[in-house]
Amino acid sequence: MNKAITNSIIRFFLLWVVQVFVLRQVIWGWDGIVYLQVFLYPLFILLLPLNTPRSLTVFLGFVLGLAIDWLYESPGLHAGALVFTAYMRAVVLGILTPREGYSIKDSPTKKSLGQTWFFQYAATLILIHLFVYFSLEAFTFVYFKSILLKVLFSWLASMFFLLASIYAINPEA
Template sequence: MKNYLSIVWDFLLLGALQVLFFNQVHLFGAGSVFIYVLFVLRLPLQISSTGVMLLSAMMGVFIDVFSQSFGLHTAAIVLIAYLRPSILRMFFSPEEREKYAPTYGLVGANFFKYAVLMILIHHITLFMLEAFSFKYMVSVLIKTLTSSLLTFLFVFVLEIIKRKNIRQW
């Protein structure tokens, strides 16, 4: 029960943070923060891959409705949700994959390698779909790099803050 509540809490917290705060933020001219990616990163490992995809699609639709960008965020977040099991296998040992969730508090610094790859895939998909042509490739790549860096920074900070709460489980 507590676990379900924590997923709902993550959903609402990260969704609201994205929609009400980070959507208005445009740092250093080219970077924006998509903190809602952390929702997929932190989902418990017991949930089936289909479940992860459906939950992240819900998050994507939520962000899309409030950002007036129909489908963009959904497409990007569903893609990383689909790739998540393979990426988890790349970075974590089988014992680590038995844990509750792939969070910094539970799996240590490897979390950040996994986070970087997921964020990069998400951002490049998002920006390419948004441009929908190769004409803006340079701008898409610049935006992907700066935004990934910024998103990672905030993911890092939130993970460090949340580390203690997670350890209680």
């Protein structure tokens, strides 16, 4: 079995466990509203091999999202956001295409595509994911400012954890 696939399968379960048992505890807010949450699990979608079919990416996003929702007790919420993120991954990849193009066997990692590229890639998709997630959570744009605040704090925290884990492990695929 391909190393990228093996790594992805491992990441699927690892990120799920870390998210629902560890990072779920990391919350911060005021006035009874949680403004900061850490979402590391989109990293699984981010690091899928470049040649993964788009449909498969979307489907895997749905499955992981539901798995997260199962223990977050919010059916559909994380799944909806992650399906959107998974669908948008191809768009972001298209925008961030390096001058020399992608090597089809690569995975979109820091090691293969560079520090700056990976930061842009992850920052954009995490932002998209958080925005969709908090919009779905509020389910209305009446409290748009609150949504933006949540996105800002959670984005900072999530990016911290994401980059920290990438720098610590630095996977090639």
